[in-house]
Amino acid sequence: MFPINPRELQKQLKQLKKMGMKIEQLENVDEVVIQLEGKKLILEKPDVMALEFASQKVFYIVPKSIREEIGGIKAETPATSIKEDDISFIAEFTGVSRDVAREALIRAGGDIAKAIEILQSEKK
Missing domain, CATH: 1.10.8 (Helicase, Ruva Protein; domain 3)
Structure with missing residues (x-):
């Protein structure tokens, strides 16, 4: 993901609102789970925005951390060695x-x- 300057992001969001896009910040989100074949990605404490335009909804998710579960076994991503x-x-x-x-x-x-x-x- 590309780093975005917060001021630039705010400016872009204002432009999108002018074009008729509805933008909603979702509050108090604990986690987002993405179910894949054979594993789950758990995005913890994410900032989530819902963008709606032309009856389509897109979610923009920026997690604080990502956890991976493979077949019921929990694993941190990326794997690190802790001394x-x-x-x-x-x-x-x-x-x-x-x-x-x-x-x-x-x-x-x-x-x-x-x-x-x-x-x-x-x-x-």
Whole structure:
């Protein structure tokens, strides 16, 4: 997906509204599930917009994270190797349990700094 400047996006949305397109921001969406043959993609905590034009509805979805389930087995996408030393460091640095630190590290794709940011933003 291409990164879009938020101001540019707002400008484009205004132009689309002028052309008769209805735009609706869906609030409080927990997850979006895409069922494929043999697996599910679970888009967690997504920002979802519904665009309607000429009696067709299009959904624009930007997830915070993506989880994949294959035949009932849950897997994080992309797969990352998590080191016990990293978990210990994050738990000690942020004052959370090792389980919480492990989950944050998985959500951050193995990036220690990002995992710490996630935990600190959740404390606020």
